[in-house]
Amino acid sequence: MGNSALFAHSMQTWIGAGPIWVWAALSAFLIIYLVALPFGGFATYVERKVAADFQDRVGPNRVGPYGILQFLADAVKMITKEDFIPDGADKFLYNLAPLLVVMGACSAFAALPLSKYLMGADLNIGVLYILAVTTLVAPGILLGSWSSNNKWSLLGGLRGAAQIVSYEIPVALSILPVVLISGTLQVGTIVEQQGWAWSGATTGQYHFWNLFHNPFCFCAAFLLFIAGLAETNRIPFDLPEAESELVSGFNTEFSGMRFGLYALGEFAEVFVMCAVLTALYLGGWHIPFLNLDQMWIKFPEAIIILVQLAMFSIKTLLLVFVVMWLRWTLPRLRVDQLMGMCWKGLVPLSLINLFGTAVWMWVFNGRSLAQLLFGSGHG
């Protein structure tokens, strides 16, 4: 499919021959073990440290310098903990549910544009693919909650499913303005267009970050962030967990590594959400006001990969920090407030943004604010 399996292809050409599926499987393992798992583990540590900072505590400080190895200790604890299945639980679904969550969250990593040359697969339908695979999380939560034979869990699961299905709509509607601007669903192309060119013939190709493309996009990015928070069940939208009402919500009965899988899935989803926002609105791997491809010297590919990877990670991790920051700032919404906000607030607003972007594209002939201000005479 297009230049899908981009990463597997380049690994094949760099390292040598071998059937493509070996490299595809290998890159899947690399994504999970080098990106998703370490991020999930490290995020639990950072989350605790951030929480401690906000509450004027020290936080984990015993394992390793500054307690940085705490997540390894946690992992060992989770793996060695008793694998407990409650009485009357539906064993098959109980086993399946955490796997669906992790599968949905980790598959999305395949289409994340970490760098121009470092990308699992630059699919033709990249944006749609990420939206699609992350919907697998909802059945995971719903089935896990039902199968553990606990009414608190079931309540949490039902809330989670309703929330995820509802907020899918503002998420999709807030992504559409970008698709409208770029004219493609391919994440690589969308990011590439968000570059910067001071002057010259290439000004028309680059329209700077989509966040600043037009005022409607600016609003759409914030809507995407808010709706994404609800999609990933983070505070202030953590109604499926709601520990003050529902014990621990859908994952109450899950212990040991099964609970670990749920937690990993949630953190992976947060990363995916922030990465999507980075790629679609914040220019992805681009350095602001600088274009690595148009410099006076030609950088080797490896350096470009590293710089772009660093840029992408900085933007994404800053957003992840904001997610954690909100956790200790905002109180949880009520169920009816949550639904009201989605259907009466976010959906109409994102429709207005979509329409506004369409009008902007028509009036200004598809040129962005940056192009109108700096790129006169080109494009």
Add this chain to the structure above:
Amino acid sequence: MSETAKIVLAVAQLLTVASALLVTFHPNILYASVALLFTFLGVTVMFLFAGADFIAGVQVIVYIGGVTILVLFAIMLTSWLYQIKLRDTRKRMAIPFLLVGIGLVPFFYKAAEELANRVLSSPPANFEAFAGSPKTNLIGEALLNNYLLPFEGVTVLLLGALVGAVWIARPR
């Protein structure tokens, strides 16, 4: 098509048929709807092999993210629904079932023959290139040019459904 692709396609087809049979014959409605999820996944893979990547994405979002969730939701909200065993034990249905099955054989045979004639004997030129090319904009243009009337009809229908849902759920 490479050997690996053939294996993947075969696995997807097996998954689709096996889980579809489970949907039909499993006595527990909850398991049947979970099996339905895997049927949809299998169909998605087959869409991908047909070069319809956009439809595959929509298939996952609408059928797994929407329909399956709603089915599960409805089952879990009606507390007695997953305790009853769904099994048709009426023996007298066997003969009509068999007759209808035999009656359908010619139609299926004709359809398979047609498919073989149209697709397999003369595959579209450059199918690999076509499958890899972006088609989303083609779909968009087709919907807003040639098929504008049915498209608008569907949107009005959906709007009617939405308004109806709000009307049913209105506070009384």
